Amino acid sequence: MSRLPFYLIVGCLLIVGIAMTAHRHLQFEIPWLPGEQRQVWEVEAMITYNADDGPVSVNFALPSQQQGFRVLTENTASSGYGLAYSADERGRRAEWTTREAGGEQQLYYSVQLLVAPEARAKGPPPPELSSATAWERPYDTAASQVIERAWARSADNATFARELMRNISGEQQGENARLLLTQFDAPELIVRLLHQAEIKARVVSGLELKDGRRRQTLSSWIQVYSDDEKQWWLFDPATGEQGKPDDLLLWEVGGQAVLELQGGSDSRVTFSMLTHSQPAAAAVRNHHSDDTLLNFSIHSLPLEEQALFQTILLIPIGALVVVFLRVLVGIKTSGTFMPVLIALAFIQTSLLTGLLGFLLVVAVGLVIRNYLSYLNLLLVARVSAVIITVIAIISIFSVIAYRMGLNAGLTITFFPMIILSWTIERMSILWEEEGPKEVLIQGGGSLMTAVIVYLAMNNPVVRHITFNFLGVQLILMALILLLGNYTGYRLLELRRFKPITDDESGV
Template identity: 75%
Template sequence: MSRLPFYLIVALLLAAGIGLSVHRHVQFEVPWTPGELRQVWEIEAQVNFRAEGGPVKVNMALPSTQRGFRLLTEHTASPGYGLSYLEEDGVRRALWSTREAAGSQQLYYSAQILAAPQARGNEVPAPRPDPSVAWEPPYDTAASEVIERAWSRSADAFTFARELIRDFGDERQGENARLLLTQFDRVPLLVRLLNQADVPAREVSGLLLEHGRRRQTLTSWIQVHDGDQSALFDPSTGTQGRPDNLLLWEAAGQAVLEVEGGTNSRVTFSMLSRNQPAAAAVRSQLAEDAGTLLNFSIHSLPLEEQALFQTILLIPIGALVVVILRVLVGIKTSGTFMPVLIALAFIQTTLVTGLVGFLLVVAVGLVIRNYLSYLNLLLVARVTAVIITVIAIISLFSVLAFRFGLNAGLQITFFPMIILSWTIERMSILWEEEGPKEVLIQGGGSLLTAVLAYLAMNNPWVRHITFNFLGVQLILMALILMLGNYTGYRLLELRRFKPVTED
């Protein structure tokens, strides 16, 4: 029979598991290792204005997820005002409104921004330049000469913008530039000249992020488009490029703040930077995007279910340990996957407490089960009696531990009682049929396997990977399928060949 379908299934599982895991790391920035820290900015915008006693409408630009930054959460504080969020072509704005307001007014907007180098946002469409710009004499002649001079020393839209901006700097500023600056502000003037030269450009507003700064204002930048590409320019120096700490607050060339029914409006910003675990920093993003096809996220579930799945997803790791030890090493255990359930109990009780409790319960249970064997009970009744006995033993040990102040002993209740009962039953029958040596071999193998499974399942890296990357479950399935295809000797079986090597 051809093994090709088997190998195709294994390859498909591996490819799908690795692909899903890499996709979550790249697209949603879920870290590979636990304990990674991410920089999160707490930004507060304070809007101040004086209301005139009538209806008021306040329209303010809002940040969005963009290159280098991801918006996590946002909140507002505006007593007495209605609030709505508007979005069009990737441009977000907040609109506050009220029927009547008088005197000094303060509105607050706060946002959590994650520094995410791999984040990307929706690009705002490039503006349409209007070459037919009307100038009054003598500014029309000065504008034409400034454009012609910069155009002759440039090769494309970006180099033209850089040369044009430098011509308005202190070092290269000519008479035409000085004449234009007497009538127009620098940034709107540069955008107007760029549009006259048929170069798409707009004025955008950004916030330079610095830890602990208060009462900061937005800075103006010039965004120039050349086909599908765009670049930011510093209007004072002509430097091309976007600083790493620049958050574009308004990127559509619109007003940052518009107030109807008020005067003396202004907006200031305060900011703080802090580091927090990467998993917590991206948790809200994972929950929001949980409905997408390639993001099967446990984070979309309620916290109680998340805690449950965090333990359930560890079971395949313990099962893999059991498969390796039984198939490759040849360790005998009492029950196929009983060690995995005991390892889960160890996670709840801690290893030392779990080992002591397991040995006590099984030892006392074997003594009582030995007495039950003389009663010649049917199997179902005998196992039921063992279950009740195990419950009584655990209850007795818990009470005694509490009486003696051993709080760790109370955690013995986490043991799976049905599994313990069947373990006692199987060991008792094995004692009668094979003797105490075989009981020690299988009991010791079960404990050794449970301890190794516990160490693997309780590892922080393993817990992090299995909980955050569900594609790992497909990889584990592929590995178990490959191990299930193994037909060679087990390591413990090689002892039979020791006399051959001695000869």
């Protein structure tokens, strides 16, 4: 029979599992390793103004996802005001409204920003070139000479913008630039000159992030559009330097006013900021809390259910280890997947306490089961008696441990009592049919397998990956199917060939 369908299934499981895992990491930024920390900025904007004892409308620009930053959460404090959010191709804004307000007013907006160097955002469309505005004399001559000087010293739009900024506010500032600055602020003048040179540009507002700073204000930056590369270039108008600093948050990039007020006067906005580290998994959950794809997963469940699934998703790891040890190594166990359940109990009890508890319960249970064998009971009644015996043994040991002040002994109650009962029953029958040697082989193999499974399942990296990357379950299934197709010798069976190798070496 052809094995092609089998290998196609295994290949599909591997491809789909790897693709799902990579998608989770790349799309949702789930870290590969546990304990990874991400830097988070908390920025608070305080808007103050004097109301005119009438209706008020406050329209405020909000930050969006951009290069280096992602918006996690945002909140407002505005008692007595209605609040509405809006978003378009030029950015996001918030509008506070009220029917009547008087005197000094304060509105608060706070946002949590995740530092994400890989974050990118599609910039707003380029602005239309402003219609040429006639300069008054002698400003027209000064503007033309500034443009000509920068044009002669440049090679493309980027270098032209840089030279123009240096001529306006940098070291190369001349008399013409000083004359023009008497009529316009530097950022506004630079954009006007760029438009005159038929280069699309606009003024944007940025906030320099410094930990612990209070009452900071926005600064003006220049964005220049490249028609060839279809992207925005950012310039510091004071120096002409190109590029976005890592600590610069662009607050408004649509070329609009940051704050628009109707029904008041003397408006002002200041910013305070703090930074802290946050576990990467928590930051990602906050960022994608409303994402439908992420919510269609165990991360959308209550924490109690999530904790339960965190343990359940470890079972395939234990199954893979058991299949490997039984199929390739050849270790004998009492029960196929009994070691996995015992390993789960070890996770709850700790390894040393679990080993001692397991050995005590099984040893005492075997003694009592040996007595029950003389009563010639039916199988169901005998196993039921063993179950009750195991419960009694665990109860007695728990009470003794508590009386002796050994609180760790109380965790023995996490052992699966039904599995322990069947283990005692199988070992007792094996003792009667095969002798104590086979009991030691299978019992020791089960215990060793349980310890190895425990070490694999209790690894922090394994726990993190199995819980956060569900595609790993498909990869584990593919590996188990491949191991199940193995029909060769087991490692422990190779010792049968040792006499042959000894004879050949002797010859």
